[in-house]
Amino acid sequence: MSTTAPEPAHDLSGAWQLTSDLDEFLDRGGDFLRAEPALHTVLLSVTENLRVRGLRAYGEGPPLFGTYADADGTVSGAFLRTPPHRVSVSPVGPEAAGSLARLLADAGPDLPGVGAEHATAEAFSRAWEKHTGAAGALTTRQRLYRLGDLTPPEPEPPGRARVATAADRDLLARWHDEFGEAVGERSAADPGEWADSRIAYGGVILWESPDGTPAAMAGATRQVAGQVRVAPVYTPAGLRGRGYGGAATVAVTRAALDAGADEVLLFTDLANPTSNGLYQRIGYRPVGDFAQWDFTATATP
Structure with missing residues (x-):
């Protein structure tokens, strides 16, 4: 069995939409996340915990969420951040990862890191370094397993x-x-x-x-x-x-x-x-x- 997640679409004309409202995020991106629950397990479990326990479940900072929509409005990516933790990003193409890094850098260059499918994480990190001057270091390589x-x-x-x-x-x-x-x-x-x-x-x-x-x-x-x-x-x-x-x-x-x-x-x-x-x-x-x-x-x- 392949150990590489499906290659995300490389859309050149999509856009990120950010929100601090969990319900709004789930209304826009919930169907997208549930369509591939294994690949989106972190985003699904974290948002469920925030829904049940409250928005400060992972720390005192307010969470930030976002969805990426292709030119036709179809959601094809999502992210969340629960400060002070790394940003978690669904598998997306390098253009989407780069544009998200630029958006978050403009909002404040205090991000500690990123966790995502390996190609997405690397693309985000390279873009973050380009936009902020902060070097990225690969600290953990993980494999996602599913029960047979x-x-x-x-x-x-x-x-x-x-x-x-x-x-x-x-x-x-x-x-x-x-x-x-x-x-x-x-x-x-x-x-x-x-x-x-x-x-x-x-x-x-x-x-x-x-x-x-x-x-x-x-x-x-x-x-x-x-x-x-x-x-x-x-x-x-x-x-x-x-x-x-x-x-x-x-x-x-x-x-x-x-x-x-x-x-x-x-x-x-x-x-x-x-x-x-x-x-x-x-x-x-x-x-x-x-x-x-x-x-x-x-x-x-």
């Missing part, structure tokens, strides 16, 4: 899976912070609020050792447009290599299927061959490659 046939590993590690509850709030908050440190992505959101939001819809599965001690967690986003994305998966350093993370991933995947998800997705860091191998062994198949670029401080004119 779930194949639990054998033998299963000792223990059992259970849904995290309010009694696990402190543990989830601590592991949320530890996960962020491990992947170099410290969240601006309060870890306790993150734990509360996941507990509210059963969004974390814990794998317990036989004595009842939590050994790993696997989270899942809210279901939207028929898709659920597994994230995060975390095992404390001292408990790794025993199959706990894989068992938790199987359990949270099965829970998503039981809840009616049409697609179960997850991202991996391509620099981590262990996780890429594990997820393929349990039934996940490549969809496409994505990237994150970080920007240096804007050069002084």
Whole structure:
């Protein structure tokens, strides 16, 4: 199976329309996002979380949204930014990526980076450097996977899976912070609020050792447009290599299927061959490659 996302259209006469209104964004771009839920999983899950939890779910800065329409008015691209995080962009052609970089640079050159399908992310980063003088650096290469046939590993590690509850709030908050440190992505959101939001819809599965001690967690986003994305998966350093993370991933995947998800997705860091191998062994198949670029401080004119 190809690991390259479909090539976006290269429209030369389209235009971006920006808004700070979530409902307006979804009215204009919702059908476009739902037409390819796997490729748009980040935009779908983030907007659903903003809809449920409020516009400050990811930080104190006001979110910004936008849709890209071709000359005939057909929406063929979208983006969102929840400060202080990177901008997330759907797969678009280089002209659309470049024009978005120019628009956001004119609005204020304080953007920390971009996350998107790999060609889109690179085109945006090159344009950002051109318009601001701030150099971009490729920091993370990711692969998006979609579940084929779930194949639990054998033998299963000792223990059992259970849904995290309010009694696990402190543990989830601590592991949320530890996960962020491990992947170099410290969240601006309060870890306790993150734990509360996941507990509210059963969004974390814990794998317990036989004595009842939590050994790993696997989270899942809210279901939207028929898709659920597994994230995060975390095992404390001292408990790794025993199959706990894989068992938790199987359990949270099965829970998503039981809840009616049409697609179960997850991202991996391509620099981590262990996780890429594990997820393929349990039934996940490549969809496409994505990237994150970080920007240096804007050069002084």
